[in-house]
Amino acid sequence: EIMAMYLNKYDFLNNADGIHSAAQIYFSTTPDSLTLSQSATLVGMLQNSALYNPIRRPEMVKNRRNVVLGQMKKYGFIDQTTYDSTIVQDLDLKVQRVGHTRGQATYLREYLRRYLKRWCAEHNKQDGTPYNLYKDGLRIYTTINSHMQAYAEQAVAKHLGQELQPAFEKHWKGHQNAPFVFKSLHPEREVKKLIDTAIKRSERYRKMKALKIEKDSILKTFREPTPMTIFSWKGDIDTVMTPKDSIRYYKSILQAGLMSLDPKSGYVKAYVGGIDYNYFKYDHVTQGRRQVGSTFKPFVYTLAMQEGNMSPCSKMANVQPIIHLPDGSVWKPRNSNKKFEGENVTLKWALANSINWISAQLIDKYNPSAVVRMAKQMGITAPIPAVHAISLGTPDISLYEMVGAMGTFANKGVHLKPIFITHITDKYGNVLESFLPEANEAMSEETAYLMLSLMKGVVESGTGVRLRLKYNLNYPIAGKTGTTQNQSDGWFMGLTPDLVTGVWVGCEDRSAHFRTTKLGQGANTALPVWALYMQKVY
Incomplete structure (x- = not known):
């Protein structure tokens, strides 16, 4: 046990802290597979x-290795033949240097780096000077579970890399403006405008502009073939292409975000901000805000449970509401399917099948401002206009806030703001600060229970039923799928008694997306990532 503790903490240099890291960095393997x-x-x-x-x-290390082998032969751990054949071998290094763009939880590490730089600036050592994040030996204890983090990253890579991205490319093959959809008479002009904007936002353009290079000369370089390494799910590709073409190539890559939360402690257990931090720096957990689609509907239903004394079995007429708005206009929302139109349906069935007419009737009955207040009580800080259309999921909200809000249902109505750090110590082990989540009683325990019952219907017979049929997940699950206008964003929020996990999938630009709901819906883009992750966790 002493030897194991020593090997797990020893600094093998080159960011190889511990035997697991050393095996990976020097030999691209795991300790149990070392020769x-x-x-x-x-x-x-x-x-x-x-x-x-x-x-x-x-050479010095090779000689040192042979000394170790000699000791092993001396004490009978290996025989002469093994010793003779091993000492002539090269070191056979397969170095994988670990930087801030490689390894596990890269997006979270960058998020924490930015947060900790601010923390250091606000906290002083005994000599009165601020802490230095890189030099003062601070120890940061996070909430992340390394196994769950690995499962989450594997789930994203497996679904997007092996299934969804190939399907996306096949779906768009042969289309002139792929993968963009514009309803204008001249979509090619819109595509050109989008790419031109992306060029001006690129790091290459900004650096050349800072060097006072003329605009025409800068743009010319974007049309010149250049050796480069580009991302692919099958591994990095060394190629020659114009920077302009590389921008369009990256616009065609589906992105994803995943966050997994222990709702009872507020601890974030897994955090996947994107598909590859080395190529895509934008964080889709905390930085990005995207339209949430039908995953917003639980906020509307919560108000009905809390204030309207309704239950999952309460029935409403599945008819199109005609709502007169304050500006004098009339709003007539549409359903995505015609099931049971004109009939009375239960709220549980309506949420399970994401019926827009019922959500619209509810928000009209209880008032958009009240829905916004409920969302705020559940931890949403993103701006939400108090209009009827939010009942269909028009607000832009981060995955971080959505997962935190859904955690309220699994925590008996108490919202805990998700946290990433438990405590920080100095190099001597003295605790400098401990962290606890902010708590807020957003709803009654009874309302939270009713909402879980409602959302279980999504998995039992609604848009999330493939969790049972395809992935054979048979434990208690509540959930909600979400698909935004034109299939630009796919969402799935899944809740179990011990874990709340949200997944978002979409392209960098909202104009790039699947052309059909069957392929672009959250049940097809985001839900499978959740399922693959949970298969490993449970």
């Missing part, structure tokens, strides 16, 4: 890793 030569190399480094650095002094 005899590789194991002896790492053990040899324990005497002085600064001296026995295999990257800088490979």
Whole structure:
């Protein structure tokens, strides 16, 4: 046990802290797959890793490795034949340097870096100077579960890389303006305008502009073939293409975000801000705000449960409402399907099948401002206009806030603002600050229970039923799918008693998306990521 503790904490240099990290960085493998030569190399480094650095002094490290092998032969752990065949082997390094763009939880690490820089500026050491994040040996203890983080990243990669992105490319193959949809008479002009805007926002353009290079000369470089490495789900590709073409290529890549929360503690257990931080720096958990679609409807139904004394079994007429708005206009929302139109349906069925007419009737009955207040009580800080259309999911909200809000239902009506850090200590282990989530009683426990019952219908017989039929997830699950206008955004919010997880999928630009609801709906884009993740977690 002492040896295991030592190996798990030893600094093997090159950001290789512990035997797991060292095996990955130096040999691109795991400790249980290390060869005899590789194991002896790492053990040899324990005497002085600064001296026995295999990257800088490979021959010295090879000699040190052979000393370890000699000791193993001396004490009977290996025989002469094994010793003779191993000492002549090269180190066979397969170095994978770990930087801030590689490794696990890259988006979260960047989020925490920015937060901790602010924290350091606001907290002083005993000498009165602010803490230095990089030099003062601070220890940051996060809420993340490393296994769940790995499962989350694997789920995103598996669904998007193996299924959704290939389907997206097949769907758009042969279309001139792929993957953009514009309803104008000249969509090619809209595409050109979008790409031109992206060029001017690119880092290449900003750097050249800062060097006072003429605009025409800058734009010319974007049309010149250039050697570059581009992202692909099958691995990085070294190629030659114009920077302008590379921008359009990246516009065709589906992005994703996932956040998983323990609703009872407020601890974030997994955080996937995007598909590859090395190429896509934008964080779709905390930075991005996208239209949430029908995942907003639980806020409307919550108000009906809380203020209207309604229940999942309460019935309403599934008829199109004609709502006269304050500005004198008339709003007539449309349903996405014609099931049971003109009949009385239960609220549970209406939410399970995402019936717009029922949501519109409810918000008209209880007032848009009251719905906005309910959303705010559940942790939503994004601006939400007090208009009827929000009942169909028009607001732009971050995945972080949506997952936190859904956690309210699983925590008996108490909203806990999700946190990422439990405590911070100095290099001596003294606790500098501990963190607890902000708590707010957003609704009664009874209302939270009723909402969970409502949302279970989504999985039992509604838009999320494939969790049962395809993925064989048979434990208690409440959920809500969401699909925005033109299928630009796909969402799934899933709740179990111990875990609330949200997934968003979409392209960088809202004009890039699937052309059909069947392919672009949240049940097809986001829900499978949730399912693959939960299959590993449970």
